[in-house]
Amino acid sequence: MGFDTDALRLFVKAAEMLNISAAGRGLGMAPAVSSAKLAKLEQSLGSELLHRTTRKVSLSVEGADFLPFAREIIAQEEAALTALGKQTATLKGTLRFAAPSSFAQLYIAPILPKFLQRHPDLTLDLHLSDVQFDLIEGSYDLALRNAPLVDTSLKGRKLADDRRMLCAAPGYLDTHGTPKAPGDLTTHHLIAFQNRQPRLLTGQAGEKAVFDPASAKGQLIIDDGQSQVRATLAGAGISLNALWSVHDHLKSGRLTQVLPGFEAAEDNVLWLIYPKSNVLSPKVRVFMDFLIAEIGAKPPWET
Secondary structure, three states: OOOOHHHHHHHHHHHHHOOHHHHHHHOOOOHHHHHHHHHHHHHHHOOOOEEEOOOOEEEOHHHHHHHHHHHHHHHHHHHHHHHOOOOOOOOOEEEEEEEOHHHHHHHHHHHHHHHHHHOOOEEEEEEEOOOOOOOOOOOOOEEEEEOOOOOOOEEEEEEEEOOEEEEEOHHHHHHHOOOOOHHHHHHOEEEEEOOOOOEEEEEOOOOEEEEOHHHOOEEEEEOOHHHHHHHHHOOOOEEEEEHHHHHHHHHHOOOEEEOOOEEEOOOOEEEEEEEOOOOOOHHHHHHHHHHHHHHHOOOHHHO
16 A cells, blocks of 8 residues: 555644644645545545544544554655655654653753754654653654663664662761661662662672662652652662762762662663664654764763
8 A cells, every 4th residue: 555645744743733734734734635635544544543523633543553654654755765865954844752851851951952953944852751661652753761672672772881879978878877788778778769679789899789679777769860869969868870860969079979899780771762663764863873972972971
């Protein structure tokens, strides 16, 4: 089955805006033309992609299932035209990017003006949360994930290493004492990220240890990375943090590394990931290259 890519672009934009007329205007179509083009697409598919009422437009179940495929067909066309040298150098459309909120606040948000100045016709739609998400179900073009890349349905490029270490405020350590060995952590207040699952630690000589909030004297569970750092700075306890989130505080002395010979055992990496089935569109490739050049080439927290 052949597809009218203009109709697919209209559907994708309407699904994002939940407004068919506004989506059509953004693509230079009159409202009547937009409605007719979308209706023709639905007729060819034999499915209603968008539910319309007099009050609102919503994505149907079939529309939600078809949306990632529509995005991929558009990306394939863009990639093919680029390969033939027929794609305009101006990037247009919307790039849906998901990332951990804590990392985005510190490193991505400050450099966005530079990227948008280079590509003024491209809309960035950012979805930021420290809670884990499903890349494919969310129909994201690209995402940053700070976890091992084990999902075989995904492809990725490395942005940077993601070392993790134990930290506490000097005031907390003055009051409660400084752990000398991993076993001492059970007598302390520990701050857990998202859950109380134990985290394996590795020493410089290969020793094995564990950061186990469930076994601690006091426990605090936080699902937001920046809030975890703030609580640690305030003296709430000892937490396991990514170096990128605390390096400034360690340099200034507002935080102290606890058990400095130990770090998280996981081989964590900051990955820029996208669905394996997707053709890498020019807009996604350009944004990936930008993030790697601006952040990954010389990570600020490693200097």
